[in-house]
Amino acid sequence: MQAKKSGRIQPTGGRDSMKLAYWMYAGPAHIGTLRIASSFKNVHAIMHAPLGDDYFNVMRSMLERERDFTPVTASVVDRNVLARGSQEKVVDNITRKDREESPDLIVLTPTCTSSILQEDLQNFVDRAQLDARGDVLLADVNHYRVNELQAGDRTLQQIVQFYLEKARKKGDLPTEKTAKPSVNIIGISTLGFHNQHDCTELKRLMSDLGIEVNEVIPEGASVHNLKNLPQAWFNLVPYRELGLMTAQYLEQEFGMPCVDITPMGVVETARCIRKIQQLLNAQGAGVDYEEYIDHQTRHVSQAAWFSRSIDCQNLTGKKAVVFGDNTHAAAMTKILAREMGIHVVLAGTYCKYDADWFKAQVSEYCDEVLISDDNGAIGDAIARLEPAAIFGTQMERHIGKRLNIPCGVIAAPIHIQNFPIGYRPFLGYEGTNQVADLVYNSFTLGMEDHLLEIFGGHDTKEVITKGMSADSDLNWTKEAQATLNQVPGFVRGKVKRNTEKFARERGLSEISLEVFYAAKEAVGA
Amino acid sequence: MQAKKSGRIQPTGGRDSMKLAYWMYAGPAHIGTLRIASSFKNVHAIMHAPLGDDYFNVMRSMLERERDFTPVTASVVDRNVLARGSQEKVVDNITRKDREESPDLIVLTPTCTSSILQEDLQNFVDRAQLDARGDVLLADVNHYRVNELQAGDRTLQQIVQFYLEKARKKGDLPTEKTAKPSVNIIGISTLGFHNQHDCTELKRLMSDLGIEVNEVIPEGASVHNLKNLPQAWFNLVPYRELGLMTAQYLEQEFGMPCVDITPMGVVETARCIRKIQQLLNAQGAGVDYEEYIDHQTRHVSQAAWFSRSIDCQNLTGKKAVVFGDNTHAAAMTKILAREMGIHVVLAGTYCKYDADWFKAQVSEYCDEVLISDDNGAIGDAIARLEPAAIFGTQMERHIGKRLNIPCGVIAAPIHIQNFPIGYRPFLGYEGTNQVADLVYNSFTLGMEDHLLEIFGGHDTKEVITKGMSADSDLNWTKEAQATLNQVPGFVRGKVKRNTEKFARERGLSEISLEVFYAAKEAVGA
Amino acid sequence: MTVAQEPTGLNFDCETGNYHTFCPISCVAWLYQKIEDSFFLVIGTKTCGYFLQNAMGVMIFAEPRYAMAELEEGDISAQLNDYEELKRLCLQIKRDRNPSVIVWIGTCTTEIIKMDLEGLAPKLEAEIGIPIVTARANGLDYAFTQGEDTVLAAMAHRCPSKVTSEAEKEERNAIQKLLTFGRKAEETAPTSEPKHPPLVLFGSLPDPVVTNLTLELKKQGVEVSGWLPAKRYTELPVIEEGYYVAGVNPFLSRTATTLMRRRKCKLIGAPFPIGPDGTRAWIEKICSVFGIEPQGLAEREAKIWESLEDYLQLIRGKSVFFMGDNLLEISLARFLIRCGMTVPEIGIPYMDKRYQAAELALLEKTCQEMGVSTPNIVEKPDNYNQLQRIKAIQPDLVITGMAHANPLEARGINTKWSVEFTFAQIHGFSNARDILELVTRPLRRNNSLKDLGWEKLVQEEATV
Amino acid sequence: MTVAQEPTGLNFDCETGNYHTFCPISCVAWLYQKIEDSFFLVIGTKTCGYFLQNAMGVMIFAEPRYAMAELEEGDISAQLNDYEELKRLCLQIKRDRNPSVIVWIGTCTTEIIKMDLEGLAPKLEAEIGIPIVTARANGLDYAFTQGEDTVLAAMAHRCPSKVTSEAEKEERNAIQKLLTFGRKAEETAPTSEPKHPPLVLFGSLPDPVVTNLTLELKKQGVEVSGWLPAKRYTELPVIEEGYYVAGVNPFLSRTATTLMRRRKCKLIGAPFPIGPDGTRAWIEKICSVFGIEPQGLAEREAKIWESLEDYLQLIRGKSVFFMGDNLLEISLARFLIRCGMTVPEIGIPYMDKRYQAAELALLEKTCQEMGVSTPNIVEKPDNYNQLQRIKAIQPDLVITGMAHANPLEARGINTKWSVEFTFAQIHGFSNARDILELVTRPLRRNNSLKDLGWEKLVQEEATV
Missing domain, CATH: 3.40.50.1980 (Nitrogenase molybdenum iron protein domain)
Known part of the structure; x- marks a missing residue:
């Protein structure tokens, strides 16, 4: 069949309309x-x-x-x-x-x-x-x-299926499990977010658990070896975006169980290991990883201790926004809320096609869930919520730069900074350390900037009053405005808004010092 | 003897005078x-x-x-x-x-x-x-x-000597070397700059080389084990600031050879390993580490490849200032100049007591050497030289913040950021990776800020001309000033200065567009 | 004077132990920010300088308006002329920063070498034309926050006793100006003479808190004539004989004494305006001295308590142990007991029972009213002994210096840094929430960790 | 027209292979910056959008003055009304950014689905009141930099042919204003009519380069009446029949044709002002058309060459291979041959022998004068075949697209990104240094690595 030179494809029922796009979270x-x-x-x-x-x-x-x-x-x-x-x-x-x-x-x-x-x-x-x-x-x-993520998932499954069916036809399909417990790690790929280091860390973890790595796919794999996939005792799919279709195919065709718990954060890593233990023991392995988990948690990973330390105490209740792909945004939300006591005011994902899973994962850990691939919507939400820190993609990092809110990058779209030369896994126990650093540095470097802002103006005899847009329907008296200006920059916007809300609710058109303090007492503005 | 209640100590020949100090590089x-x-x-x-x-x-x-x-x-x-x-x-x-x-x-x-x-x-x-x-x-x-560094060096030597002499008196001093080649790692201490991770990396390196770690001192060591120090085949002193006195004492008393080459950077790590090889072979070990060095350099460390990659090519000839303790400032200068082709315009140390060594190490790799513990002098030099990046201490990081020059922190005084939870050694082969990241991110994040500055103003119809202090004895015509303002912010200062220098040399009091372009052609302003 | 009698129902102890607090020179970290035209010169050794740089977390502020005059061997051994050396540095400061005042902070070293700062200052001040105030904020005599006391006591001498020009009067009365600014002319035109003798408040508070407390008193018809310190050295308040003075911080006994003895002021001894209970008591006491009947204070206090209920639920019935650090301990303990907590021990570096008399009386009264036993007050505690007691008592919260917080947390003991109360805005009605935000933070955090089953995570790590 | 004859001594080849260049929609990355009151709307698919975001390194600029009109399935399948959809987006752009012009960039997709952008634009322009310029910068017909050609050709239609008001004339003549601003009134007062017919230059260059080239011509008595594009859309130059036009970039053949055929301009065909040799030839050619005898150009060129000597020493006798990317290849090769290099092959996506005739002639002449063999010019090269040739020839430097640089470096071949020459300031006398700074960077870098004995570091890694 030749190309239809006259253009337009056949109607297929699509109803999406032309979209003004400044930014894409996932590629074509x-x-x-x-x-x-x-x-x-x-x-x-x-x-x-x-x-x-x-x-x-x-x-x-x-x-x-x-x-x-x-x-x-x-x-x-x-x-x-x-x-x-x-x-x-x-x-x-x-x-x-x-x-x-x-x-x-x-x-x-x-x-x-x-x-x-x-x-x-x-x-x-x-x-x-x-x-x-x-x-x-x-x-x-x-x-x-x-999009890119779904297509990758599908293509991997397609290639795996192709070679397994080919081997089956040739009668070339090994059917026995490996002698020792073994795993296929599915979903490590080129241009994946910190995939290389995650893979190293997962291999170390498997080695610690006495589990042989049967195959890692697709990164570095040979298609000739795909026929050996069914020999593993189970499949591990660390990223929700890539590998699940393959794992489901392998489960349906070969009854291979799958662990799809992302081992990111101390709690989820433990949950992932316990799930592995359950699957292995169901196949007669008789392993007990509790001691290993305890040892790693308390002595090897420093993340649990960080959670308890004074540094992290000072983050308690601070507000954060999380946005990214399903895997990283969900894991990060859980780490922040559950392991560090940070208040996640919004957790969001751009994986619209898999929104239900995300909501189920994060709902209990955050105030608000945002499912969107419109960067404007996320930017607006961040500006409205004024979190103390953001954990998002490069896009959110730039939103943060504009709003002067620090941002730790936790998810694709990938950027050269996500291919560090030094070892920076997000998964496994070393991953918990790296994430703890990311969290700590995001908050404290933000704080440092604010401190510099506060103290920077005190160098000389002349005290320059920092300006602030008087963009408001309410009239601030000079003294109230002066007092507001003394509030540190990083909470000033919030104080201003809360005070004005307080005034509006009471039908006041002018904010005097008295109103200002009354608002503080009433709503903790 | 009771305290002399009446104050002042006896004259001791000191002639230093009272000093106005805003900042200290080394503690008391x-x-x-x-x-x-x-x-x-x-x-x-x-x-x-x-x-x-x-x-x-x-x-x-x-x-x-x-x-x-x-x-x-x-x-x-x-x-x-x-x-x-x-x-x-x-x-x-x-x-x-x-x-x-x-x-x-x-x-x-x-x-x-x-x-x-x-x-x-x-x-x-x-x-x-x-x-x-x-x-x-x-x-x-x-x-x-x-200061702190010299006192630490001395105290370690004092304690080691105390226990070795005590053991000798008791006839309790083991005299035989260990059966396999072994090393004492000397100088790992609490509150040391990335010492914990460096120590892990050095232990891995020794393990790769088939060398047993006899003792690590002082961190985590028991004084009871100090008597075993002479059993090692050699001492490794990774930091020049801490451990050399101990190593010298052990050399004098027990004839133990010492490796004092800091294994930081690909070249110096190789030199350190070759020196170890030489010492071991002199004691009959018969080791050959060349293949190991080659393998690590080409396949394990990514730093050599980074040096050759396009990312690093774009750093060629960029100007950097390096400042820190002797160990890190010297090593960093060599890495930047020799491994990355970066132009080190100034290398400096605050270790005034050991200045000759520093000069000998770095002179061939930089334009200028600065030996000073006056942060004002370093700040002035940076402002004058306007490098594209700084590699220094927390102090230089803040100088850089003011001048809008990115700074990678490579040396003490320590700061909580120098105690990352994630693995961040500066030494050994993983250290080369971490340093490559530090260099790359310092330059590119700086570039990113400049790009944002350049493009940030183009968002709206109104083009706001970025101001620049007209602080000059020369008169810039409006059109020349306008053209100067089009020069990207990060080189504008340099272009301005070079143009004015050009004009002054020619006795011109006004800088017109013609003078501006003539200066560019003449001096590459 | 109006200072109350020493209370008797409390148990005082003095361990004279090895305890940790920050050095009193710390005060420069907040005073240089508070007094915007000042420069603080700490005359001491590398040890002092490194402390300011590291422990105070101010290392990030390159070239703030304070510096070290670092004494070198030549200075210590008296080979060099102190006057000439200090002159050289002060001229450099004048050239670089041109402050309105240079405050010399003496240290242990200047004490030991008996450097005559008080003798040198007037001569140098006359020569270089910048006021030089000297304060002996040394660790031999003082602890942590008392550094502020030494500075304010020294500045009390510099408050003018009479203002000649109207312009200067205008400048000195900056607070009044701020509060009336923007009002209609007729409201302020006849500068209404206050109906009571002048009142000057002392203690360094952030500007918003100054405004807030000034307003609270104004509501009751009490006009504040000035604050020591003011935002600028040139705005130090006028103090004449017979003026009333009241402190806002519990560590200012020396300043109080100076104002009474040297400036012939009348001290109003009151509990300190920390917590709604303390703030109300402070206002009431001031009003009572001026014969004013305070209006609506009880309702005001009640409303604040009501607004704190969410926090109170977290701490009611829980115990808090003060290891002792910043001399705010009595006031905070009194407030927290009123919140429903119990306090087995209050460590405190220094206990001036006369200056704190009203606060101690309120503490005692509060314990009675809340039906809890009075705390053991331990002056100059021994930290090692305290750790043994903490291990035995297992309090729900320990308020402690920075050195002990992480190790206690690692042993499952909730902690809060005492130093945070020094820097936070804790005075007045409005800020009661902020105190409880700090106090409850470790409880809230560790509650959330506890839900996870992570409590034993580090508890077994080691024993105290 | 003054275009020279096609040269004959060069060897041209067309491989019609699989080669890589950036998509022509790339041009929005520099054109939106150049034309400050513009908004570029790229009408295409996710593939186009993701390219702009990633490969052009512009992902860091959130919400620049360009965006994608992302075609969804409904658009492709013609279920939706193109006019209504585009109107909705353009109204949004008008509301959010209020540009002076919206440039619609057509893509392969709009070509394939035959979306009638040229038909829709006038109607929508009339309805929403903002000029809409359409350009078909698609990859079916064009490569990389030719995107600019499509935009400028479209804008050539929008240049006014007559200016009515003086005020508008003033605005349109912004360059002249810039150059005379600040001069004494008498110098400029009698606006001296140029002694030659009006000259308009075309090609998008950074503002400093525009000023520089304008000044160079001014020195010779040649007045530039305007540039296409100008800094603002509202300042597009007046173009009347009979005006002379000259291009500054080798990839603007379509713009040249439009100016000649549609606006009846006279094209001055000259080598391009890249390198001191090219700049001199460009000025000389323009002068010769106007009958002006250029002054001091030979000395000027010589002086520039002298100042380049430090760089020239690094490249003399070395070979450079152009894989072909941005259509600047001929000009750069000609300059580098003049610098003393040899060029075995010039890959180039598209070769307009008429528009580039003068440049090709100069290339040939340069080769003769430098005594080197002429390069093989390969249009639409096959990158795989080129890699085989590079492996055989082992050139000292390969100028290549981004996809091949790292793998070539890993095999010990020095590379320079061709795209850098697109973005750097390379035109005119003053910028010759900048070209050589780029060209020599890999040589300088790899020299320093070579000294280390690191040459074989990655060379054995794999074979091409």
């Missing part, structure tokens, strides 16, 4: 597919797309400081290709790459743009497979219905 | 002594001092988030004690503590204040020793001649 679908394909060893992706759509290669090379060429080639769609149809070019490029680099697998994906052409790409793949020595696969995602 | 001598004493296990210090001088306990408890009570007790000197003489109180307090907690050793130290009394404290100690079951020792330091 093909990014997810490419992350999976290029995480595997010796897998190549062919991107059927116009010039300029192949910036995935730039992201991988620059953000991960990757030493190797990214195994993704754009089969360029230009005006000529559009006119002639792209089948020949795509098939040529697949077979050419098959010859040039002998990949085990070539994955073909369009982008949002080329998917509009509604070409029969499966047919392209079938044609190319005739000549290619390696496998050829069309990534099966709808580029307008799913 | 007794802090050094207390750091050593409280690093050991089951050693108690008695501080003979007025109320308020015992803030060491606060520092240790707060900065290190120490769970245990700091084993330091102030024997309070007040008006009554002054009047009656302090011997009885000091002796009572020593013997009381000996009873209460049975420490192996009690170290007595005065502070700057009480040392003026010129009491015969050795006599107090001798008296106390009559009743005490544990050992009692007077820290032998001159509180007006040496």
Whole structure:
């Protein structure tokens, strides 16, 4: 089937309307597919797309400081290709790459743009497979219905299923479990948020627990080894966004149990380990990890002690906003609220497609839940709530910069700062330490800035009264305004608002000193 | 001998005059002594001092988030004690503590204040020793001649010598070397800059090299084990400020060789390992660490690759100022200049007592060397040089905040941020990773602030011209000023200065656009 | 004078032990901020300087309006001329900062070497043309907050006794100006003479608290003529013989004595305006001296108590142990007992039973009314002995200096830093919430940890 | 027209391979900064938006003056009315930002679904009262920097052809104003009519570079009447039939054609003012068209070369390979050959031999004069094949897109990002240093690493 040159795809019932977007929390679908394909060893992706759509290669090379060429080639769609149809070019490029680099697998994906052409790409793949020595696969995602995260989840499942079915057909599928308890770690991928260090930490954790790591997928995995997946005793899916579909497939087909508790924070790490213990013992392992958990909690991880220390006491009741992907936003909300006594006024996620899970996880730990991928909505919420700190993405970090609120970055979209060279896992026991530092530094460096602001003006004889926008329907007397100006900058906005609310409720149009103090007594403004 | 109640101590030839001090890079001598004493296990210090001088306990408890009570007790000197003489109180307090907690050793130290009394404290100690079951020792330091670092070095040596001589007298001194190559790591102490993580990293390094750790002192060491020190094949002194006197004593008395190359940075870590190899092979070990060094450099540490990567290329030739203690300032200067191609315009140390070593280490890697403990001088130099980044102490970080220059903290004076919960060594191969992150983030976060500054003003239709103080003897025409204002903020000061210099050299009193561009061409302003 | 008699129902003890407080030179950390045109020069050793830099958490403020005159060996050994050395530094300060006053803070070292600061200051002041105030805030004689006492006592000497020009009177009366600013002309035009003798309050409080307390008194018809210290040295209040004075802090006995003996003022001895009970008692006492019948104070206090109920529920019936640090202990204990807590022990570095007489009497009365036993008041406690007592008593909360907080927490004992009460705004009706916010924070935090089953997390770590 | 003939001595090749450049919508990243009262609306998919956010490194600027109109499934499937949808977004932009112009950037998607932006814009412009300019900066037809070409070509239509009021003339002539501002009245009072027909320059350059090039021409007696684009949309230059125009960037062939064909301007075909050689040639060509004898240009160029000597020593005799990215390749190669380098291959996404004719001729001449062989010019190169050639040739430097830099460095090949030349200030005499600063940086850096013996550090890592 040739490209429909006349444009518009068939109506599919979509009702979303054009959106004004300044910022995206998750990338387009093909990014997810490419992350999976290029995480595997010796897998190549062919991107059927116009010039300029192949910036995935730039992201991988620059953000991960990757030493190797990214195994993704754009089969360029230009005006000529559009006119002639792209089948020949795509098939040529697949077979050419098959010859040039002998990949085990070539994955073909369009982008949002080329998917509009509604070409029969499966047919392209079938044609190319005739000549290619390696496998050829069309990534099966709808580029307008799913985002990067969902597409990645789906592509990983698709590749796993492909190789397991292939092995089954060949009668090449090992059926026995490994002798010792073993695990597949599913969902570690290139351009994932701190994935590399998390993976190291998870491997250490498994080693501590006496569990062999059977396979880690997709990062660094060979598709030839996928057939060995069912030999593991269980699957561990640390991130909710990537790997669950694969784990579900493995559970359905091979009855493999799955642990999908993210081991982030002291409490959740313990819960994850206990779940593993339960699954292993159900298979006759007879392990007891309680002593290990206790030892790690009290002596190895410093996070529990940090929670009890005076530094953390001073954070008690401070307000924080959390925003990110499901995995990190939910885990962070629990850590802040449950382990550190910090008041989470809002927890939010941009994973709209999985909102119910998020709400169920965080509702008891926060005042408000926000499910949105509109950065303006999050910015407005932060400005309204004026938290003492934010834990969010790079976007929230910049919102915080504008509002002068410190922000610790806890989730993708990824940024080069999320590929530190030094060891910075978020998961496992060392992860609890790193998170404790992040929390502490976010609050205290914010406090330091405020202190500098307060004391900075006292250097000279001339005392400069710090200005504040008199943007209000209420009239502040000079003395009340002067007193308000003495309130430290980081709570001044809140005091002002509460005082005005108090005045409005009482029908006062002027805020005198007396009103100011009365408000403080009444509402703790 | 009773206290000389009438004040002033005897002239000792000191000629220093009263100093106006806003900031101190190193603490007073007794802090050094207390750091050593409280690093050991089951050693108690008695501080003979007025109320308020015992803030060491606060520092240790707060900065290190120490769970245990700091084993330091102030024997309070007040008006009554002054009047009656302090011997009885000091002796009572020593013997009381000996009873209460049975420490192996009690170290007595005065502070700057009480040392003026010129009491015969050795006599107090001798008296106390009559009743005490544990050992009692007077820290032998001159509180007006040496600072925290020198006092710590001396106290460690004094304690080591005390126990080695004691063991020798008792005929209790093991003389044989350990069967396998072994090392004493000397100089890890409480309130040391990232010492705990450095120690972990050094132990891992020694383990990788097949070297047993014989003793680590003073942190966590028992004085009973000091007699085993000579069994090690060599001593490793990672920090120049603490441990060298001990190592020299051990070399003189027991012929133990010492490695005093700080393993910080890829090159110096390799040099340190090669020196160890040489010492071991001289004792017949027959080790070859070249392959290990190569593997670590190329595959484990990411720092060498970072140096070659595009991120680091963009730092080439950028200007940096380095300031800190000898160990960290020298190592950092070498890393920046030699491993990263960064232009170190000034390297400085506050370790005035050891200035020659510093000059010899860094001279070839920087334009200028500054030996000073006057924070004003360093601040002025930074303001003059306008580097793109600073690597210094907390003081320089604050200088940088004022001047809007990012600063990575690389040296004491310690601050709670230098006691991270997450793993952050400066030494060894993981240290190279952490340092690379520090360098990269310092430069790029600085750049980010500048970019925000540049683009921040473009949000609305109204373009606000960023002000700049017209503080100059030269007259800038409006158009030249406007063009200058278009220069990015972070180099504007430099461009302005160079242009004015150019104009002055040519006797021009007005800077027109033509002069502005002529200056750019002539001096690259 | 109006100071009350010493109470008798309380048990006082003096351990004269080894205890920890911050050095009295700490006071520069808040006084330099309070007096905006001042410069504080601490004349001492590296030990003093390093303390200010580290323990006070002020290391982040490069070049604040205070510095160390660091005594070197040459100074100690008297080889150098103190006058010339201090002149050099003060001229540098004049050049760099040009303050309205330089406050010399003497230390233990200047005491021991008997440096004659009081003798040098007038001569140098005349020579360089900047007032120099000297205060002996040394650790041989004083503890922590008493440093403020030494400075205010010294400044009490500098308050003018008569103001000549109207302009100066205007400047000196800055508080009155602030409070009337913006009012209609007719309201203020005939500067109504207060109906009572002038009243000056002493004690360094943050400006909003100064305004607040001044307003509270104004509501009762009491005009405050001035505060010692004022926001600026040039605005120190006029003090004439016969003026009434009242303190707002329990650690200002020396200032009180100076005002009484040297400036011939009449001291109003009252409980301190900390907590709604103390604030009410303080206002009532001042009113009573001036023969004013206070209006609506009981209702006012009741309303505040009502607004505190959410916090009170957290602490009622719980015990709090004061290790002793900042001399605010009696006032805080009295308020917390009124809140429903019990107090087994109040450690305190120094106990002036005369200056604190009214506060001690209120404490005793409060214990009776609340039906709890009176606390044991231990002057100059021995911290080691206290830790043994804490281990035995297992109080619900220990208010302690910074050195002991983390180790106590590690042993499952809730703590709160005493120093926070020094820096927080705790005076007056409105700030009662802030005290309870601090007091309840460890309880709230550790409650939430307890729900998790983490209580034993560090408790078994070690024994006291 | 004055465009030179196509040169013949160069070898051109077209691989039509799979190559990487940035998407042409990138141009919004610099154009929204250049035109300060503009708003750019990119009408495309998530793929476009994520590109702008990530690859252009602009993710840190929340809410800059550009945004995505993100096409959702409903838009693609034509269920929704494009006009209504765009109107909704543009009204929102008007409300939030109130720009002087909204530039619609069409993308591959709008091409494929044949969204009629050119048809919708005039209607919407009339309805909402803000000019709407449409540009088809899509990747089907254009590469990277050509995005600017599409925008400028569209804006060329919007330049007024006649100015009525004096006030508007004043505004339109902002550059002239800038240059004469501050001069004495008599110097400027009789607005001296230029001695040549009006000249308008086109190409987006940072303001300091605009001023610099304007000044260079002024020195020779050539007045620049305006720049396309100007700092503000409201200051777009007047263009009348017969005006002369000259481009400053090699990727503006469509703008040049539009100015010639639609606005009846005369194009001055010159090498581009990049490097001292190019800048001199550019000025000379403009002067020659106006019959002006340029003064002191040879000395000027010589002096610049002299000042570059420290850099030249680093690159003389070294080879540089252009993989091809931003269409600046010919100009940069010509300058670097003049610097003493050799260039085996110039990859370039698109080669307009007519518009670049003078530049190509200068390249050829430069090669002859420097005695080096002419580069192989490869249009639409195949990156995989290029990597094989690089492996064979082992050039001293590869100027490449961001995707290939780190892997090449890891294999011991020095690289420089081509994109940096797009963003740096490289035009005119003064900026020649900046080009060499960029070009030599990897050489200087890797020299210093080489001294360390670290060369083989990653070279053996893998083979190309």
